[in-house]
Amino acid sequence: MDSLARILRPESVAVIGASRDVDRISGRPVHLLRQHGFGGRIYPVNPKYDEIEGLRAYPRIADVPEPVDLAIVVTPARAVVDVVRQCAEAGVRAALVLSSGFGEAGEDGRVLEEELRGIRRTSAMRILGPNSEGFFNVTAGIPAGFSPAMDYERGLTVARRGPVGVVAQSGGMGFAVFNRGLDLGLGFSQVISTGNEVDLTLVDYLEHLVADPDTRIILAFVEGLRQAPRLKAVAEAAHAAEKPLIVAKVGRTEAGRRAARSHTGSLVGRDVVYEAAFRQWGVLRADDLDDLLDWAMFFSINRRPVHGRRVAVLTASGGGGVWLSDWLVASGLEVPELEPAVRERLGTFVPPYGSTVNPVDLTAQAASGGGLERALEVLGQSERVDAVAMIMPLAPEERTVARGPGLKAALGAHHKPVVNFSYRLPTPRAAAVMEELGIPSFPSPARTARALAAAARWHTWRPAAGVSPAADAPTLPPGPWTEAVVKAALGRAGIPVTREILARSADEAVAAAEALGYPVAVKVQSSALAHKSDIGGVRLRLQDAEAVRRAWTAVMEAAAKARPDVPLDGVLVQEMVPDGVEVIVGTTVDPDFGPVVMVGLGGVFAEALADVAVRVAPVDAATAREMLGGLRGRALLEGARGRPAADVEALAAVVARISAVAAAWSDTVAQLDLNPVMVHPRGQGAVVVDAWAVPTEKGA
């Protein structure tokens, strides 16, 4: 049993700051525990009372006759630190702080939070919250908190037990998911409001739910993760335990606004990193409340894995079939043509004005009288089909009920998952028939398709090969750095860079050019000049010594004029590489996820389109290839009309290696922009042409 299990299923609970007024938050915890018939010990703590709801009240937690499993704290914020310290001293296992007025309320609150963290550091007691709405252990029938969602006197009708565990960084939304899920017929194991997470974080609760035998499906509402990198292991454990992990992460557009374009790395908005991490780690991201609940419903009802993306559509309405097919394809699934043998079997009962291609249009006539059931059986046996999506209205109720046995027989003939789109809303009895059959049903083509697509993503996800930060990454000198320094380090790290020589005088520049061979580029070097070419500090395609001499003078003067304040390191004389596809590779250190790598098409594309793929670093070459395949402009790499295909393998290797080096450097290098990386035709490699790095505070 994991340590959280005991906290979330306490046998003894103290409520510190408890009052007799059930209309106030302070009066609710005791009232709710009793309302739900909590079987353990309850100790109200408040020096103002002798008893509350017939229970003896204690002046302080130290007076309570046992070290309780859980202390629920509802005192005003200013008293919380003392109370929590007393809890720790009294041997309380965990303190759940419901009080508000902490980090969310400003600087004073942040100071209080820091004090709570201090208590946690010096004791074994865990802290939940503060500013939490509490939790509801639905399986055990234990409400710890004040949410009206767990109050039979304020709206709760049945606290239906079931496989769905919920963790939320917004108590309001967490209990909203619970509320609405109950309305829809879902059953729950746990609902947890994390609050401000001074100790236990959302990731801790997720880890608990993965281990919790009563939870089979995990929903999370996320605003921003503490301990984000730990999500990887938790998500992998969820896959190993076959417990779908579905997350609604809000703040998409705010993150989008933050994205700036002046640096390649800053194209990475933070939400983009969440999106990347969820995809990499096999976490399902649900954008809407409907999706979150639909997908929980799908996994709750359907127990058959969706092994691939090929879907047979089965309909009695041609128009509905097109609509559903549109949405299946838009959701990332396929609606392939069926094999001749299957079409032949269908043809024995589908009339000529129907269709056996896919969508299979039975027509209304053939759908009734057993046709739907026969088609379901046949489609489930197709070798070209991973799942069947059908359109069967669930009203009138009697018809759904009457169809149960026939559908059951058809489902028994194969192991493929089946999902249904019903444009009519089912009665509870009709819904129960479908649930019993194991067929999730949704009221719109979009929601049907998205639920099936999410399940296919879940079941076909495979972890990437393990990659570690580059243990052999060379050490950088203290920053800031010039291009020459960064590229020398990259070169030592095994990343192909242009051949180049640093020159401190015009003569040295000419000598360097002669050594490299013409044509060359000349680029002024200063650790303070991020955009050399913008100030005229770069000259390209120099063909002879005279040109190099002129370039020396020109770039040194241009730099001195543009930025008289910064010292110059001379110029970098660089081989000119043949034209190819220009690509940007960048890395940043995300405040939540740590090192992140991005790749995008370069030149005007990067400026105009922000078409970049992002992953948490490091990545292996296979993931790097997948990143390149996800670019809108990937056709450029594949060889658009008349152009040779680019060396994607070499580029993927460069991206992977850079990601590993950046991960190793993340203490000292905050941002790395390789722009451009020139990708040559297949077999001819890729080379870093320009590089810029921004040091962290520690790396400067």
Added chain:
Amino acid sequence: MDSLARILRPESVAVIGASRDVDRISGRPVHLLRQHGFGGRIYPVNPKYDEIEGLRAYPRIADVPEPVDLAIVVTPARAVVDVVRQCAEAGVRAALVLSSGFGEAGEDGRVLEEELRGIRRTSAMRILGPNSEGFFNVTAGIPAGFSPAMDYERGLTVARRGPVGVVAQSGGMGFAVFNRGLDLGLGFSQVISTGNEVDLTLVDYLEHLVADPDTRIILAFVEGLRQAPRLKAVAEAAHAAEKPLIVAKVGRTEAGRRAARSHTGSLVGRDVVYEAAFRQWGVLRADDLDDLLDWAMFFSINRRPVHGRRVAVLTASGGGGVWLSDWLVASGLEVPELEPAVRERLGTFVPPYGSTVNPVDLTAQAASGGGLERALEVLGQSERVDAVAMIMPLAPEERTVARGPGLKAALGAHHKPVVNFSYRLPTPRAAAVMEELGIPSFPSPARTARALAAAARWHTWRPAAGVSPAADAPTLPPGPWTEAVVKAALGRAGIPVTREILARSADEAVAAAEALGYPVAVKVQSSALAHKSDIGGVRLRLQDAEAVRRAWTAVMEAAAKARPDVPLDGVLVQEMVPDGVEVIVGTTVDPDFGPVVMVGLGGVFAEALADVAVRVAPVDAATAREMLGGLRGRALLEGARGRPAADVEALAAVVARISAVAAAWSDTVAQLDLNPVMVHPRGQGAVVVDAWAVPTEKGA
């Protein structure tokens, strides 16, 4: 009263092929008319019966004692043509053919449809269908057809009358919309299944519903429009009548597959044209069944116009507010900061741990006890707000009911529309309270945001200035054409093209180059060579006579080698224009909508990204500018880092003029590809550098 009104509200109905078996389609129409207490005359027609359901049956329509308003035909397909002809001869106003087995069943059926069209051409009788499920005049209580959706014995409970009219090209989906709408509480005026539309089309029915006084909101399910261009006038009439027109158009992905990339014009998939037309003409496109019904619900309940895109979010849950804001912005709306005066008013009752910025987070404490109502009043009076989106759970029911008067007072303080997201599903009574208040409520943040955004699009849509095909477009000679011929015609039409001279010998080419001035381009000319440069038929940047001579030989030999079968017209000697932003402008003649214009960024962008904007032609310059603004790569036109902004005004003028010329040419020119059009810096114009045209059968 429009002519369809009488047909859809008949006073006398014959049912031809009527039978006594109510389980068969032939037995349903009479049965349903009687079930609904139809007040007019019913005449069953079938030589096999003397009476049906107590009504006298007639052997033939000619025997019926009056020329009926509507004849419903349910005979087998092979008998339909004769029956319909007899109806026409008997003076029937309209024949509704429910029978299947026409165009949808293959070639024989298409022949039958042609015969029906022949009857229509020679008589005044209108034909509905064939292969229709009929119509249900809900306002008048007249079911004409066989759908179980209008059968009280097969699932219909209450045929709620109301403002929503439905027309569908899939009877199944049309009645599905009706069914589901009833489940959700919508009221309907008409439900019409168009069938195969040999005469009356979906557009005809839309036109009727725009005129119909009982209809205030129009929903359509579209697979592909006949008479698509007429939709423009109908949509404009719908706007004039303030009747939102909401269309679900399926077949998106099939159309996507059809898009090919080898020609610029063929980047136009047909669904893209529907999307363009809907946007141009102010038709709301709903992608999902939920949206279709949600939006109908929005317009049914809310009567306040949404005059702009600025939304105030009002919530008691911080997390919910972020979620809803994300979706509002993702749906094209704005969530702006509120003005200080409004924030100050809110600050008098919003606690410090809430927020008055926008989203306005009241916190749970302030939301109860009148805070929500006060905030709603204050926000409605903000000058920075066009609408308020709030989050108020509609359960428990009593709370919603209790809030009614307070909300009503708050709404009375201003004229801004208000929409609500409730994560709890309302009881019918709670829903009625909101409906009475005029506040539409939706169960997810995405659906709430999309409904409000659709309403904003509806209310802020303005028709483009009227544009006609270019009456002064020059006549083209019979095709196929060379680049020289097409560009000469474009030049005569007032479109800027490169200066160029056709040369039939090397000497002529040199003379042409001398006349134009160096540098020049040389391009082989043949009306059979669409891709000159792919076969080596183009030489650029020629600096002198010798280079032109060599180019003459090279391009003529290359063309002769690549395509020995085609005659060559010599070469076009052309000025070299300065570099600029390359753009593609293309036109096609869409089978549904007629002339269509598209514009996209050129060069590698067009190949790699298919980033194009499409509109039905002709367009005015303002619309052309809007097209350019809709390109993902528009930053290239605006002047990406270090580049000057392009002459967007000149380009818009070119696009507009080309669209007008192409519209004038649509009989003879099937496709026009101007690639590239070179756009120079602001004030310096845009010029067509290369052009290709494909003739229609008539134009060849």
